[in-house]
Amino acid sequence: MLKVANVSVKHGAAVILSNISFSLQPGKTLAVVGESGAGKSTLIAAILGFLHPSGGKIAWAGASVRSCGPALVMQEPRSAFNPLLSLRRSVMEPVIAQNSEISKRRLNRLCEGLELPAEILNRRPQEVSIGQAQRVGILRALIAAPPLVLFDEPLSALDAVTQKHTAKLIADLQQEEGFAALIVTHDLGYAVAYADEIIVLKSGRIEEVATPTTFAQTPKSDYSRTLRDAAIALGALEASS
Amino acid sequence: MRQSLLNDTLTVSGLSVARSGRTILHPTSLEISPGDRIGLVGSSGSGKSTLGHALVDDFRAQGKRVTHVPQSPDEALDPLRSMAFQWREAEQALGLQPGSADQKTLFSTLNIEGSDLRRRPWGWSRGMQQRFVISMALMGTPDLIVLDEPTSALDPVVAAATMDLLDRHLGSGNIAMMLITHDLGLAARRVSRLMVMEDGRIVECASTKELLQRPQASASKALVAHRSWVELPC
Numbered sequence: 439m440l441k442v443a444n445v446s447v448k449h450g451a452a453v454i455l456s457n458i459s460f461s462l463q464p465g466k467t468l469a470v471v472g473e474s475g476a477g478k479s480t481l482i483a484a485i486l487g488f489l490h491p492s493g494g495k496i497a498w499a500g501a502s503v504r505s506c507g508p509a510l511v512m513q514e515p516r517s518a519f520n521p522l523l524s525l526r527r528s529v530m531e532p533v534i535a536q537n538s539e540i541s542k543r544r545l546n547r548l549c550e551g552l553e554l555p556a557e558i559l560n561r562r563p564q565e566v567s568i569g570q571a572q573r574v575g576i577l578r579a580l581i582a583a584p585p586l587v588l589f590d591e592p593l594s595a596l597d598a599v600t601q602k603h604t605a606k607l608i609a610d611l612q613q614e615e616g617f618a619a620l621i622v623t624h625d626l627g628y629a630v631a632y633a634d635e636i637i638v639l640k641s642g643r644i645e646e647v648a649t650p651t652t653f654a655q656t657p658k659s660d661y662s663r664t665l666r667d668a669a670i671a672l673g674a675l676e677a678s679s
Numbered sequence: 680m681r682q683s684l685l686n687d688t689l690t691v692s693g694l695s696v697a698r699s700g701r702t703i704l705h706p707t708s709l710e711i712s713p714g715d716r717i718g719l720v721g722s723s724g725s726g727k728s729t730l731g732h733a734l735v736d737d738f739r740a741q742g743k744r745v746t747h748v749p750q751s752p753d754e755a756l757d758p759l760r761s762m763a764f765q766w767r768e769a770e771q772a773l774g775l776q777p778g779s780a781d782q783k784t785l786f787s788t789l790n791i792e793g794s795d796l797r798r799r800p801w802g803w804s805r806g807m808q809q810r811f812v813i814s815m816a817l818m819g820t821p822d823l824i825v826l827d828e829p830t831s832a833l834d835p836v837v838a839a840a841t842m843d844l845l846d847r848h849l850g851s852g853n854i855a856m857m858l859i860t861h862d863l864g865l866a867a868r869r870v871s872r873l874m875v876m877e878d879g880r881i882v883e884c885a886s887t888k889e890l891l892q893r894p895q896a897s898a899s900k901a902l903v904a905h906r907s908w909v910e911l912p913c
Contacts, residue, residue, distance in 0.1 A: 474806050474834040569723045594831070597723040597861035599905045624834050627864075627908030654909070668839035672830070673864025676907035 439463050440485070440503065440586060440618055445494030447477070447484055447642075454480045455642045458494070464585060465616040467609075469633035471626055471665065476639040478622040479513065482588045485620070486510060498586060507536060508586040509579035515571035515595055519563040525574050526559035532582040540581055548577050551607035553600060568595040573604065580611060589621040593628060601625075605632055626665060627674035630654045638662045687713045689823060689855065691737050696729050696879075704729045705880045711823060713853035718866030718887070720859075720902055721876035727859045730876065731825050734857070738823060744773060746816035750827040750859075752808035755815075756800040762811060763796035773819035780818035788844045789814055790837050806832045813841060817848050824849075827859040842869060863902045867891060875899045 440462040447455040455477045462468045470478050483489045485496055487504050498506040509532065512518035519528045533540050549556055552573040563571055572595040579587050592608075593601040609632055612619055623629055629636050630650040638645040638653070638661065646659045654675060657663045669675040689711040696704035704726050711717065719727050728750060735747045749755050756765055770780055786792040789810040800808050809832040816824050826845075830838035846869065849856055860866050866873060866887075873890045875883040877898035883890065894900045 472834070473836055474804070567723065597721075598863060599722055599901050602905045602908075624838075625908075626835055631908040664836055668835040671839040671842065671868070672835060673862065673866075673868050673907060674835070675909060676864065 439499060440620070441495070441497050442481075442485065443495045445481075445484060445491045445496060447480055447489065448492045453642055455484065455491070458642075458644060460637060460644075460647065462586075462618045462620060464618050465612065466634045467612065467619040467621060467632055469621045469623060469629035469636045470639060471623060471629050471636060472639035472645070474624075477642040478639055479590055480642075481639070482510070482590055482620070482622060485588060503586070506585050507532075507582070508588060509582070509584040511572075511575050511579045511587070511589045511592045513590040513594070515568050515575050516563050518575050519571065521563055524560055524562060525566070525571075528563075529559060529574060529578045529581055532578060532584070536582055538582065545581070548580060548607075551610075552577055552604060569597070569600065572596060573600075576604065576608070580608070583615050584617055586618045587620075589619060589623075591623055591625075592621065593623070593625060601628070608632075625674060626653075626669035630669075630675060638665065687822075687853070689738055689741075689743060691734065694730075694733050694737060696733050703879050704733060707733075707881060709874075709881070709884075711855045711857070713822070713855060714849075714851070715855040715872065716849070716870040717855070717857045718860065718863075718870035718873045719857055719876060720861065720863050720866050720873060721898060722901075723861060725876040725898070726879040727861075727876050728827050729879070730881075731827050731857065731859045734823075735825055743823065744819070744821040745823045745825060746773070746819070746821045748809075748812050748816045748824070748826045748829050750831065752800065752805065752812050752832075755812045756808060758800055761797050761799055762794075762803065765800075765811075766796065766815065769815040769818060773821065775819055782814070782818075785814040785817055785844075788840060790840070806834070806837070809833060810837070810841065813845075817845065820852070820854055822853075823855045823857065825857045825859065828861070829858070830865070845869075863891075863905075864907045867906070875902065 443459050445455060445458045472478055484491050485503055496503060554573055558566055558570060576592055593604060605628060633650055636648050636650055636653045640661050646662045657666050692708035693706045695706045721727050735745050738745045767777055770777055791807050791810050813829055830841055858866055858870055871887055873887050874881050875896055875898050882896040883899045890899060891903060894903045
């Protein structure tokens with residue numbers, strides 16, 4: 439279980455995250471939503487140990503998060519890869535790092551589910567579209583069956599149809615393999631459709647923790663309501679007639 | 680390839696684009712009337728942005744005033760020039776007096792008020808750059824505004840405010856708008872006519888209501904089926 443307890447992050451005098459606490463069980467999905475600059479990506483960086491919180495504790499099963507071999511899907515698809523390596527080499531890095539092997543069947547299944555022709559993996563990152571690079575990023579994150587996956591805007595470069603297919607693939611795999619998923623997203627429709635719980639962040643603080651139903655229908659805080667209404671105005675959430 | 684200026688209707692016929700010997704936009708003809716609200720939708724790689732770019736170039740060559748919000752602000756902003764310079768340049772391009780555009784209101788609505796215009800684009804975040812480009816597109820009264828995924832880099836609250844600002848700006852006036860997006864849910868709320876693209880062709884064009892209720896082309900059916908993530912009970 440991922441446990442984040444009273445975590446604060448400061449950058450100079452600026453408070454980026456303030457007293458953040460939550461837990462995430464294996465097999466569950468937690469979505470973190472909020473405005474740009476709310477601290478969502480900083481939270482991911484803190485969980486992975488890329489930066490050190492000024493206070494609080496972050497642990498996976500009582501040990502450091504890094505020790506469990508977490509995976510990350512980065513926000514900028516192309517810059518997530520070494521431009522000098524083929525995508526295949528980059529995709530296999532988590533496997534090599536864990537000294538394990540991956541069956542061809544698993545690779546093919548993931549490629550098929552992500553609608554990635556196998557030959558794409560022979561290319562370099564700059565030779566594929568942004569949408570393809572984003573899906574290769576998801577492939578790399580899931581290839582070694584990690585226990586914890588952190589998704590930072592994982593579907594932002596995909597078209598609407600591919601978004602839905604990809605989200606379903608991730609959910610199906612999660613059901614089979616039981617990984618815990620933390621999804622940072624601006625796409626509130628995605629969060630409501632797939633998360634077990636939603637955290638609303640504003641200016642580095644937790645504004646509300648809600649189930650998807652509560653967030654969509656009866657959000658408690660004013661800011662959550664503003665977010666929900668914005669999602670409806672953008673067509674990300676549809677009110678049925 | 681082109682004809683127009685018969686009246687205020689923007690017209691292109693036989694517009695096509697080829698790159699490296701490959702046709703990426705098949706001959707396309709369309710008319711845009713003053714005040715039209717058109718959504719150009721389709722999957723990634725269907726040719727939406729290519730058609731958008733081709734229309735902007737063609738209409739400008741016809742002497743029409745067209746503003747364009749490209750998908751990436753990198754395409755719109757000169758990295759060597761300050762934001763203030765780019766604002767003045769846009770005013771000049773639209774024939775406006777320097778300082779006459781209502782920068783304060785636009786910046787305030789787009790939540791970039793107080794930003795340092797002396798900086799160059801890379802001194803601003805990507806979302807702020809995107810909003811700056813949108814504000815430049817809204818500063819005058821062009822014949823057509825082409826917006827290519829205008830809200831993709833914005834958070835939901837700012838994105839919704841941006842679309843509302845756009846609605847208010849267009850009002851019931853004569854400025855035509857083409858919204859290019861893969862998101863049918865977004866387009867459905869903002870446009871009166873939808874064009875669906877697939878493999879470099881417009882495969883269906885219908886009123887928004889008609890297309891949502893009775894999509895004909897397979898690409899349209901897929902988009903309608905994947906229109907939103909969830910429906911909320913009223």
